[in-house]
Amino acid sequence: MRSDRYRPDAPPYLLYGFLGISLVLNIFMALDLGPSEDPGVGALTSGVEDAVVAAAAPEDGTAAAAIASNSVVETIQPEVVAMDAMPGAKSGWALVRGEVDHSLARTFQTEVGDQADAVAAVYSRLFMWDLDLRKDLRRGDAVVATWRASDDGEIEIPVAWFKSQKLGRTLKAYRYQAPGDAYASYWFPDGTEVPLRLVAGPLDDYDQITSLLKDRPTHKGMDFKADVGTDVVSPKAGTVTRVNWNWKANGNCVEVRYADGTLAKFLHLDKVSVTEGQHVTSGQLLAKSGNTGRSTAPHLHYQLDRGSKNIDPLDYHDTIRRKLPASAMDDFNKEVARLDAMLGEPVAAR
Ligand SMILES: [Zn+2]
Secondary structure (H helix, E strand, O other), X not given: OHHHOOOOOOOHHHHHHXXXXXXXXXXXXXXXXXXXXXXXXXXXXXXHHOOOOHHHOOOOHHHHOOOOOOOEEEEOOOOOOOHHHOOOOOOOOEEEEEEEOOOHXXXXXXXXXXXXXXXXXXXXXXXXXXXXXXXXXXXXXXXXXXXXXXXXXXXXXXXXEEEEOOXXXXXXXXXXXXXXXXXXXXXXXXXXXXXXXXXXXXXXXXXXXXXXXXXXXXXXXXXXXXXXXXXXXXXOOEEEEEEOOOHHHHOEEEEXXXXXXXXXXXXXXXXXXXXXXXXXXXXXXXXXXXXXXXXXXXXXXXXXXXXXXXXOHHHHOOEEOOEOOHHHXXXXXXXXXXXXXXXXXXXXXX
């Protein structure tokens, strides 16, 4: 998945200290240690926590209970996959295909090997809009995906299916760049986008939302992975209350008090365009996104607070799911067919 070019500079001691799960997670997940007001964010483990899917890691005792996994993983040989149709492809894609018996982590761990948690985390992030793969697993659920690690350690997943007993259907996500979009996204076969979008959000162009409030109690914002220099606008009219406070943690940052009293924080910015006391209108440029403060990969941390209450942007904002334009569907359908061909015969998820 080319969207997952998340390359925080993982601290060297991790590289040398761990060759296991935490290393893999840290390599490609945002090591967003967050603003100082986030309790517990200073912990070294927070890089792991910031994996959108701590989901993939067993977090409760029950998850540790071993249940035999029927996971089957097969490696697709390059000659089987249409490698020449995969731009930049150098190494083979692996196919993960199996039933989920008790945890997604176990399903991947059984066969994927060292990269299991990383692959499971990226996979789970695709479906977090419809399912919490920590809680919503049922016996008989099934996983199908192709993946590979790029030369620099990024996990790429161009196509993934999840057969959900809870939903009673199979979710199928295909990576595709819509006309006019700055980044590729994931789309269902009918051309509906997989991830939700905030209506009047702080960024128009971003690669991916990599962290939701519900994923990690100690992380109080929504993280948008975006190249440094992306426009960050004020979702609502308000007044700039603070700029660049607690720089060590927050980096360049802006706080805006919306008219309804909600305090919005925009952290890890590059260039800030507003000053304290300034009135801003909805949609007005606040800053360019960056990678400053305790952030190890370019992203925007967007946080909403009212009084002592932390608010989920997904609750505060209206959300939408985009549709590909009709004019793009022919091209998209070809891509779907090409990606489906990489899955071979994934009987388990049909
Ligand atoms: Zn964050």
